Amino acid sequence: MSAEGFFRELLAEADIAIDGERPWDLQVRDARAYERILKDGSIGFGEAFMEGWLDCARVDQMAERAYRADLAGRIDRKTALFEAFKARLNPFGARGRSFEIGAHHYDAGNDLFEIMLDRRMIYSCGYWLRAEDIEQAQRDKLELVCRKLQLEPGMRLLDIGCGWGGLAAYAAERFGVSVVGVTVSREQLELGRERCRGLPVELRYQDYRDLDEPFERIVSVGMFEHVGRAHYPAFFAACARCLVPQGLLLLHTVGYPQEDVINPWYDKYVMPGVEFPTVANIADVLPAALRLEHFHTLEGAHYDRTLMAWFERFDGGWDRLAGRYGETFRRMWKLYLQGCAGAFRTEQMRVWQLVLSAGPLPGGYRFGHQVALD
Structure with a gap:
């Protein structure tokens, strides 16, 4: 399955359509976003959104549906263990930083x-x-x-x-x-x-x-x-x-x-x-x-x-x-x-x-x- 096909099916589980007409639907302005998200998870999604490759009229409504369907967790699961480990080594709370x-x-x-x-x-x-x-x-x-x-x-x-x-x-x-x-x-x-x-x-x-x-x-x-x-x-x-x-x-x-x-x-x-x-x-x-x-x-x-x-x-x-x-x-x-x-x-x-x-x-x-x- 292509990266685009994967995301269409994944988002459909949360009732989010690609290039749909509802305010929570995700608009894809640049098809490179699919591979970017597949490679970098939520960072890839966020950066693609910041650069205008993706858009959504009501991100809150899209996020609400994505959270209820645990889409972010499924995309980022490959990095979850690393993030959990990094949190224990978080330097920003230290006095020097x-x-x-x-x-x-x-x-x-x-x-x-x-x-x-x-x-x-x-x-x-x-x-x-x-x-x-x-x-x-x-x-x-x-x-x-x-x-x-x-x-x-x-x-x-x-x-x-x-x-x-x-x-x-x-x-x-x-x-x-x-x-x-x-x-x-x-x-x-x-x-x-x-x-x-x-x-x-x-x-x-x-x-x-x-x-x-x-x-x-x-x-x-x-x-x-x-x-x-x-x-x-x-x-x-x-x-x-x-x-x-x-x-x-x-x-x-x-x-x-x-x-x-x-x-x-x-x-x-x-x-x-x-x-x-x-x-x-x-x-x-x-x-x-x-x-x-x-x-x-x-x-x-x-x-x-x-x-x-x-x-x-x-x-x-x-x-x-x-x-x-x-x-x-x-x-x-x-x-x-x-x-x-x-x-x-x-x-x-x-x-x-x-x-x-x-x-x-x-x-x-x-x-x-x-x-x-x-």
């Missing part, structure tokens, strides 16, 4: 993220329990996080992976706390300091392992994915070292429901070195000094809606970005945002929020999932 992911992804350009994100520039999953747009979803997520942390005026909060300071500013303004935020992105640091000017917020260009000072509360939203499994013990050791007795840590992270490996194209072009944990990966390395008090799963629908909202803003603002980023980047970003939306839509990935305490809490930790948000 921890700043590289900041330079690769988060330093892509503040203009890009200002157009794509909400006004607070929150680059993590929104909370859509009652929200109708991305602004409300991110505001509700910040409120949820701060209430879970039980912030009180005068407390000192550490934000590990603070981004552009959106959470830090919200916590300082609404809850009266002082905040220290650390990031490995110089672009984020510069703009974040401007956005937090006049608030009791200090943003630093610093590795989390260098922290050794007391905080009543610690939060980390969307950063744990960059730590690397080999470095989970060091991450939690740093948190335990800095958290005062009876202090609280909230960890917000994307995770896999079961053991899996990162899509090779995503690893190469979007976020090199990212590793998504399983629940067991986290539980197995928690130090005795930290006690799990609360675990909350945000279903994939929350990130699905977030990613699609980001794409809508990115696509709508492309005219202001095209001169700097170019068509290859636009196609890469579409594949990234819409492809990930399809993965969350099918629950291939989820978002978890864990609350941990430094020692027993008087009366225990009390918090309901359905917190009233005003």
Whole structure:
């Protein structure tokens, strides 16, 4: 069977047609794409899409069908063992290379993220329990996080992976706390300091392992994915070292429901070195000094809606970005945002929020999932 015949049959199993008329059908602009995908798997598919050899009006809908039929796993199975082995040797979480992911992804350009994100520039999953747009979803997520942390005026909060300071500013303004935020992105640091000017917020260009000072509360939203499994013990050791007795840590992270490996194209072009944990990966390395008090799963629908909202803003603002980023980047970003939306839509990935305490809490930790948000 030819490479084209193989892919026609494979895609048909997921109700995806080649050169069909439905929005999720795959358009083949260059027949060389067939052999390229057969040779290089998901990297070959992604590169062919970036170069315009392939196209699709709604990548999220195509990805949703492909994930339900496990097409990506079947194409990439030949490389799965190598990817799993490489993940255990992932160098990006090491101290000497921890700043590289900041330079690769988060330093892509503040203009890009200002157009794509909400006004607070929150680059993590929104909370859509009652929200109708991305602004409300991110505001509700910040409120949820701060209430879970039980912030009180005068407390000192550490934000590990603070981004552009959106959470830090919200916590300082609404809850009266002082905040220290650390990031490995110089672009984020510069703009974040401007956005937090006049608030009791200090943003630093610093590795989390260098922290050794007391905080009543610690939060980390969307950063744990960059730590690397080999470095989970060091991450939690740093948190335990800095958290005062009876202090609280909230960890917000994307995770896999079961053991899996990162899509090779995503690893190469979007976020090199990212590793998504399983629940067991986290539980197995928690130090005795930290006690799990609360675990909350945000279903994939929350990130699905977030990613699609980001794409809508990115696509709508492309005219202001095209001169700097170019068509290859636009196609890469579409594949990234819409492809990930399809993965969350099918629950291939989820978002978890864990609350941990430094020692027993008087009366225990009390918090309901359905917190009233005003």
